Amino acid sequence: MTQHITLNQINTLPHAQATALLTGLYEHSDWVAAQALDERPFASAAALKHAMVQAFDHAGREAQLALVRAHPELAGKAMVSQSLTAESTNEQTKAGLTNCTPEEFAHIQQLNASYNAKFGFPFILAVRGPRGSGLNKQHIISTFERRLHNHPDYELAECLRNIHRIVEIRLNDKLGYQPELGHEVWDWHEWLAQFSDVGVVNPKAPHAAREELTVTYLTDAHLKCAHTIELGMKACGFDEVRIDAVGNVVGVYKANTPHAKTLMTGSHYDTVRNGGKYDGRLGIFVPMACVRELARAGQRLPFNLEVVAFAEEEGQRYKATFLGSGALVGDFKTEWLDQQDAEGITMRQAMKDASLNLRDIPKLTRNAAEYLGFVEVHIEQGPVLNELDIPLGVVTSINGSVRFVGEVLGMSSHAGTTPMDRRRDAATAVAELALFVEKRAAELNAVSADKAGKPASACVGTVGMLTVPNGSINVVPGRCQFSLDLRATTDALRDSLMHDVVNELQAICEHRGLHYTLEETMRANAAPSDAKLQALWEQAVKSLGVPVLHLPSGAGHDAMKLHEVMPQAMLFVRGQNAGISHNPLESTTSDDMQLAIDAFMHLLHNMHA
């Protein structure tokens, strides 16, 4: 039987002996662990992991490249000649790489060669994967093929992140530690992901098929998800579980006293088309796991905990974004009921078919006075945490936003005969505007630079649509339609960017002799986190021994709706693959999920009723 090491040994043994305990974590590079040990004592294994990441980050590019190059090729010569380290042999065997068909083996060798020729270092992938139980061969090969197209700088960073993930799993093994609750919650996401509107299982590639996930409001798959969450909540030990009049699944775990206030949490279970498995759902399953642990231990809180799995957030089947959370704040718009989906089915009909009682919708509005507030756990859906190798982030504000659609009108004319100084080109005007948006947002971010002098990502602006209707290759564009999406951490900053952009549009059109129209289609106020709830998240993250990183949310979330009536604060969980979201590549590890569960539990135990 393997002898496990303990955190106490790492913290207390002489430096050389402690280093020896950590040998093999970084492939042929024990110096990383040795340097990290200067930061002893560690409050947790997560703190040790972070110290190693830091030591490695500070080592510089040459040392990092050397470490990358110390790794064996995937299913390469070292594996065949059995000269891999014990750790690598274990990992490559678990992934089934020692058991390739001759065709697979030849394909991997070809990938190794192309990869090495492009990047000059071997491909590194944590083949034990986000759950630590091993990726399958198809998954490994498709990841290899995909990453071959990355930019070299990005790919080096991706290799380094994979090295840290390999080390995380190796350290878990050494400590004899498993993120048990994280694994379970990870598995719950897999289980729920079996229900999808499209993406029928392909028997030849079951894994690939499972990756495609679309769950839109009140479809068959959506109803199955609701039912599954309902059963899950009952199994976790919630005292009350119900599906409400708009399809939200609501579970209540009662307080230890009557007439107690309620803390609300939750997120959405619908998805975008071909989305990820964790967007929304993580914020449902993390508190469900906490309730199950509380119920198992027979513990009650001094407040009721209400977990809501929101039926609709993404606005996919109907243009009714935040329908689920909107209904709780009295913002269910009755005109939504007459909207039709792509097949002509009205929302009213879809709700009737799902046996939802429309008359009960107004009753869903919560009395904010009965609530302590709303907290939400969500996968980050952005690259910040992944890039900094930090597992959790405390959200300071959900960005305010404003959207416009517009059109610039000029004069269509002959591309060959109209001199350059006599053109009324609508498309170049919009191009100029798009460049201005980019420049102005960067300037505003530089002004609000953080203490370290790094420009903050306080505002962002995007011209996402730019169309020349009926354009031709030989015609100067006479019309150009475009969209504007401007977001910022505060309403004041958003408005400042907006005014500058609108003024610039006017100036560009005057200068070029053009007209324009501009229609505001959406405006949402920024939702700054409640100071007290945010502080609870900070303490929770700190208690885990990992750094407390503050960041704004660039995306909208259900918390934004609840913000209209009660205080709120969010916790972000690092996403893998540069934090990609609204994409099947969205991913997070069971280790990070475990940290989110631990943080949530800490918040529950430190919240005053």
Ligand SMILES: [Zn+2]
């Ligand atoms: Zn979401």
